[in-house]
Each structure stands twice: as C-alpha cells, then as structure tokens.
Amino acid sequence: MKKARIAVVGAGGIGAAAHLPAVTALPEECELVAIVDLDEARLSAAVEQFGPSRGYADIGEMLAVEKPDITIIATPPHLHEPLAVQAMQAGSWVFSEKPLTGSLASADRLRAAEEETGQWCVTVSQFRYSGGSRQVREALASGRWGRPLVGIAHTSWYRGPDYWEAAWRGKFRTEFAGATTSQAHHAIDLLLWLMGSPWEAVSAFSDTLSRPIEVEDASVASVRFEGGAFASMVSTVLSHNQETRLQVMAEDATVDLNTLYMPLLEEWSVRQTGADGTRTLEDWTVPEEPVQAHRAQLANILMHWRAGEAPELTVAEARETLEFLTALYKSAATGERVQRGEIAAGDEFYEALDAAGPRRAEVRRGA
Ligand SMILES: NC(=O)c1ccc[n+]([C@@H]2O[C@H](COP(=O)([O-])OP(=O)(O)OC[C@H]3O[C@@H](n4cnc5c(N)ncnc54)[C@H](O)[C@@H]3O)[C@@H](O)[C@H]2O)c1
Numbered sequence: 452m453k454k455a456r457i458a459v460v461g462a463g464g465i466g467a468a469a470h471l472p473a474v475t476a477l478p479e480e481c482e483l484v485a486i487v488d489l490d491e492a493r494l495s496a497a498v499e500q501f502g503p504s505r506g507y508a509d510i511g512e513m514l515a516v517e518k519p520d521i522t523i524i525a526t527p528p529h530l531h532e533p534l535a536v537q538a539m540q541a542g543s544w545v546f547s548e549k550p551l552t553g554s555l556a557s558a559d560r561l562r563a564a565e566e567e568t569g570q571w572c573v574t575v576s577q578f579r580y581s582g583g584s585r586q587v588r589e590a591l592a593s594g595r596w597g598r599p600l601v602g603i604a605h606t607s608w609y610r611g612p613d614y615w616e617a618a619w620r621g622k623f624r625t626e627f628a629g630a631t632t633s634q635a636h637h638a639i640d641l642l643l644w645l646m647g648s649p650w651e652a653v654s655a656f657s658d659t660l661s662r663p664i665e666v667e668d669a670s671v672a673s674v675r676f677e678g679g680a681f682a683s684m685v686s687t688v689l690s691h692n693q694e695t696r697l698q699v700m701a702e703d704a705t706v707d708l709n710t711l712y713m714p715l716l717e718e719w720s721v722r723q724t725g726a727d728g729t730r731t732l733e734d735w736t737v738p739e740e741p742v743q744a745h746r747a748q749l750a751n752i753l754m755h756w757r758a759g760e761a762p763e764l765t766v767a768e769a770r771e772t773l774e775f776l777t778a779l780y781k782s783a784a785t786g787e788r789v790q791r792g793e794i795a796a797g798d799e800f801y802e803a804l805d806a807a808g809p810r811r812a813e814v815r816r817g818a
Pocket of ligand 1: 462465466489490528530549550575577633
C-alpha cells in the first residue's frame with residue numbers, strides 16, 4: 452500500500468491527544484515524518500513519545516526538508532490559514548483543526564490557495580466520522596424514517612476559569628469566537644450534515660454571560676431549513692451538567708444522540724411510536740468497532756489520497772459550516788434573521804466570524 456508521509460504541526464492538547472496517536476495507529480497507511488512546535492519542551496516530549504520522526508521549530512524548514520504528503524495543523528485558530536497556505540504552497544495536502552479559519556474572506560483565500568496549488572485543505576469534523584454518525588446519515592438520507600422535521604443540537608459543556616489560561620483562548624485575535632465555534636462546532640456541524648437539506652435562515656442570541664473572556668460563552672439559535680424543517684441550537688460552556696445532545700425528529704422516527712466528546716454507536720438511539728406505544732428500533736444499525744474519531748477521519752483522507760481523488764470536507768464544504776456560524780453571530784449582533792448566502796464581500800461579517808464581538812467586549816470592559 453502506498454504510504455503517506457505525514458507531518459504534525461502543533462503538539463499541544465489536541466495534537467498530542469488525538470492527531471499524533473491517529474497517525475501512529477495507521478502504520479500500514481502512513482508514516483510520521485516530522486513534528487513541529489514552537490514550544491521546545493512539548494516538541495521533545497512528542498518526538499520521544501511518537502518517534503521516529505524529526506522535531507522542528509519552524510514549519511518552513513520542515514516543509515523544505517521533509518516534503519510531507521499531508522501536513523496536519525493543530526495550532527491555535529489564527530494560524531490555520533497562514534500555515535495551511537504555506538503547506539499547500541510546498542506541495543502538501545492539509546488536514547487542519549476546526550474552525551476552518553476566522554472569516555469567510557479567509558476561507559475564500561484558502562479556497563484560492565487550493566486552486567492555485569492543486570492541493571487540498573481538509574477541516575477536522577470528527578463527529579461525522581465517529582461511531583454511528585455515517586450510518587445515521589445514510590439511514591436519514593435513504594428516507595426510511597421519513598423527512599427530518601425538527602432538529603436539536605445542544606452543546607452543554609463546562610469550562611472553568613483555568614481553561615482560558617492558554618494565552619490564545621478567549622480572545623478575538625487568536626480564537627475568533629467562543630463556545631459556539633470552539634466547542635459546539637462538532638454538534639452544529641453534525642446536525643447541519645444530518646438534516647438533509649441546506650439551512651435557509653438563522654435567528655440567534657449570543658453573549659458573554661459569565662466568563663472573563665472577550666468571546667461568547669453562550670448562544671441560542673433557531674434555524675429554518677430549505678424544505679421547511681426547524682432546529683434549535685444551544686451552545687455553552689456554562690453547564691454543570693455536561694452533555695452533547697442531538698436529535699433529528701423525522702416523520703416516522705426520532706434519532707437521538709446523548710454523548711459528550713466523541714459519539715459512540717451505542718449512544719445513538721432510534722425510537723418510533725405506533726398504535727402500541729413507543730419502541731426503540733434495534734435493527735437500524737450494523738455493529739462497528741469504536742475507532743478514535745480523528746483517526747477515522749484521517750483514514751478517510753488517506754483513502755482518497757491513495758486514490759488520487761479529492762477528499763471530503765475540503766474548503767468549499769467546510770466553508771458551509773463557517774458561513775452558518777457567521778450568520779448566527781450576525782443575527783445575534785443585529786437582532787435580524789440572517790439568510791444563507793447574504794454575507795458577502797463588503798459586509799463586515801465577511802471579514803470576521805463575530806465582527807461585532809470586539810465592540811461588545813469593549814462595552815463590557817467600560818461597564
Ligand atoms: N477537534 C477537537 O476535538 C478539538 C479539541 C481541542 C482543540 N481543537 C482545536 O485544535 C487547535 C489547537 O487547540 P489545542 O487545544 O491543541 O491548543 P494548544 O494550545 O494546547 O496547542 C497548540 C500547540 O501549537 C503550538 N504552536 C503555536 N504556534 C505554532 C507555530 N507557528 N508552529 C508550530 N507550533 C505552534 C503551541 O506551542 C502548542 O503546543 C485549535 O484550533 C482548537 O480549536 C480541536
């Protein structure tokens with residue numbers, strides 16, 4: 452089997468916990484050739500734990516020497532665009548952490564870089580690849596449970612004050628936005644993918660209710676989809692009862708996911724109500740091994756890479772979730788319902804995910 456040479460940039464939280472183990476868990480399909488991190492201690496710990504691979508402090512030097520086939524970017528969000536462009540210009544595919552980037556303008560620059568270089572930039576959307584998600588998507592898309600009518604994506608997580616000790620967190624310049632984008636991204640992206648038709652309009656509230664940070668710590672949104680379905684979204688890091696809850700109420704069955712950080716097949720259920728009451732369907736799924744979700748997405752990318760074909764979730768597709776998030780923040784700032792497609796060049800929200808956020812933070816600081 453043709454093996455991909457992979458470099459991992461960023462050996463911090465998610466780099467060390469998910470990406471490096473994912474690469475080294477697929478020895479038949481890929482080889483870890485380099486780790487890059489500015490932090491010397493993290494770099495040497497990662498090289499020691501995940502070697503054999505060389506450690507670099509500079510991505511430019513690493514790209515020139517190692518010429519990786521795929522570069523994984525697990526750095527803070529404000530570096531996703533510049534590092535991804537650098538890697539693509541060096542002839543590498545990119546697999547970059549969420550969020551894709553900090554604005555639709557930036558996403559469009561990344562799309563242009565894909566075209567210019569002939570490389571691809573894939574965004575991490577691991578909930579689409581973890582246990583059961585694909586089976587649920589296929590079952591819903593087949594129509595066997597009827598049309599999706601109402602969706603729920605509630606991300607109720609808890610982050611205490613120490614979470615924002617990492618200098619990049621909580622700030623517009625480096626994180627771009629808060630709970631909705633950083634934490635609820637997974638559930639929002641998954642629900643948008645499962646509902647089966649594009650979202651059409653969103654109406655939302657978003658604010659910093661409690662934490663001493665610039666970005667929002669809570670938002671609620673109501674969404675309408677083409678074809679008429681609705682969804683409710685709650686995104687927060689203020690919940691003392693942590694869960695990620697997702698439902699798709701289709702005409703003939705309701706699909707429910709009750710998880711926290713990584714959906715497993717057994718955390719999904721499908722219920723149907725008939726004349727004799729409500730029953731749980733047992734026959735909708737085929738058993739699957741639980742696989743670490745980043746690894747499952749990486750394996751999917753490698754399959755496309757070997758076939759020489761475009762992977763899933765390149766910039767054009769990941770931009771759709773980014774556009775939804777941008778519209779949610781615009782609605783919260785303006786008090787208006789925002790339609791898909793309305794945010795274009797010339798709109799301040801085209802230039803920044805939560806363009807009004809810094810003004811909101813300024814007012815709070817003065818209060
Ligand atoms: N998919 C998920 O479940 C998930 C979970 C957590 C974080 N994330 C995302 O992953 C990204 C990183 O988050 P984290 O929690 O791992 O952050 P982190 O701060 O723990 O780690 C980031 C690492 O990047 C390194 N770094 C910074 N600038 C660099 C540069 N120019 N070159 C090389 N290395 C550099 C830092 O030294 C640090 O080790 C963010 O985009 C975050 O939103 C995703």
